[in-house]
Amino acid sequence: MADEIQRIHQILSKEITLNIDLWEYLSIAIKRPLKAVIPNTQIGITISIIKELFNTLDVDAEVVSDSKIPYLITENENIGRVPIYRYGVYYIMELVSVVPLYIWGDYKDEERTILDISAAPGGKTFLLSNIFKKGVIIANEPNRIRLRRLQNNIQKYLLPNIILTQYRGEKFPVNFQYDMVLFDAPCSSLNLIYKRRREVLSNIKRTGEYGKLQKKIIRNIYNLLAEGGELLYITCTLSKAECEDVVKHAIELGFKVVDTKWKLPFKTVQPRDDEYPEISKTHYIIPSLNLDRFGGNIGTSYVALLRR
Numbered sequence: 001m002a003d004e005i006q007r008i009h010q011i012l013s014k015e016i017t018l019n020i021d022l023w024e025y026l027s028i029a030i031k032r033p034l035k036a037v038i039p040n041t042q043i044g045i046t047i048s049i050i051k052e053l054f055n056t057l058d059v060d061a062e063v064v065s066d067s068k069i070p071y072l073i074t075e076n077e078n079i080g081r082v083p084i085y086r087y088g089v090y091y092i093m094e095l096v097s098v099v100p101l102y103i104w105g106d107y108k109d110e111e112r113t114i115l116d117i118s119a120a121p122g123g124k125t126f127l128l129s130n131i132f133k134k135g136v137i138i139a140n141e142p143n144r145i146r147l148r149r150l151q152n153n154i155q156k157y158l159l160p161n162i163i164l165t166q167y168r169g170e171k172f173p174v175n176f177q178y179d180m181v182l183f184d185a186p187c188s189s190l191n192l193i194y195k196r197r198r199e200v201l202s203n204i205k206r207t208g209e210y211g212k213l214q215k216k217i218i219r220n221i222y223n224l225l226a227e228g229g230e231l232l233y234i235t236c237t238l239s240k241a242e243c244e245d246v247v248k249h250a251i252e253l254g255f256k257v258v259d260t261k262w263k264l265p266f267k268t269v270q271p272r273d274d275e276y277p278e279i280s281k282t283h284y285i286i287p288s289l290n291l292d293r294f295g296g297n298i299g300t301s302y303v304a305l306l307r308r
């Protein structure tokens with residue numbers, strides 16, 4: 001693990017290397033992450049229905065009700081294997097993926113047009129559909145095979161307010177200005193180290209490449225957003241090139257950073273840079289900082305809320 005730590009160390013933000021014990025981080029990040037189970041409120045499912053169902057299946061799960069849509073946390077792997085799961089009653093995602101519920105939960109049920117520019121397989125599209133029941137979500141995915149998975153999920157969960165498109169984010173046509181854009185970026189995916197260790201370690205060499213693509217897409221998003229519109233930028237990695245450097249580029253384009261510290265349910269590391277003081281309003285979500293509260297691997301992520 002020492003060699004892996006050394007390789008990961010090279011790509012990190014200074015703030016993380018100063019504040020995090022990387023050994024501790026990796027020893028937690030390689031464990032299977034905790035799962036969030038979100039009820040499909042689009043078909044009338046509530047948290048109590050799922051809780052009852054889990055009781056009959058002998059599944060231990062903690063109810064979380066500090067978000068606009070209450071959900072469950074569990075370590076139990078069988079929840080994805082029971083027959084009822086096939087009928088779209090609940091979505092299972094890594095705990096760290098629930099971030100949009102907290103950041104945009106206050107807008108629940110408002111009429112908005114939202115572009116989910118990198119949407120497959122659809123976990124966050126599912127969240128957006130459940131938050132913005134009166135809104136319209138354009139779920140975009142350029143990869144044909146992944147687009148099919150997204151389409152299957154939208155059908156499985158009977159999500160009524162989704163329109164599918166297939167463009168590269170950097171070329172998404174600018175013929176409408178959206179109220180909000182979610183950019184859950186293609187990235188080096190350090191978060192996946194628990195299941196694709198080799199691939200993730202080799203991705204470390206590509207963080208610069210990913211960073212360039214993310215900046216290109218952000219430039220297009222700037223034109224796709226209405227004045228005052230919000231961009232939620234999320235990655236599942238910690239490299240400076242794909243996190244802070246991309247947000248600095250967004251600031252140069254004219255975006256303002258909105259602090260989300262009081263909204264997030266997780267402990268985070270906030271980066272610093274004297275030249276870009278606003279960068280300190282962005283958040284690295286680190287599993288080792290959240291072990292005490294959640295008792296397991298919550299997953300790895302970086303989150304920035306930007307306003308045009």
Ligand SMILES: C[S@@+](CC[C@H](N)C(=O)[O-])C[C@H]1O[C@@H](n2cnc3c(N)ncnc32)[C@H](O)[C@@H]1O
Pocket residue numbers: 117118119120121122123124125141142143146167168169170184185186187213217
């Ligand atoms: C992190 S995943 C998205 C996960 C999804 N939001 C969810 O919650 O299920 C990133 C996605 O970006 C897609 N992608 C890759 N290149 C892209 C591009 N140039 N523009 C837009 N999306 C891209 C990938 O195919 C992948 O499906």
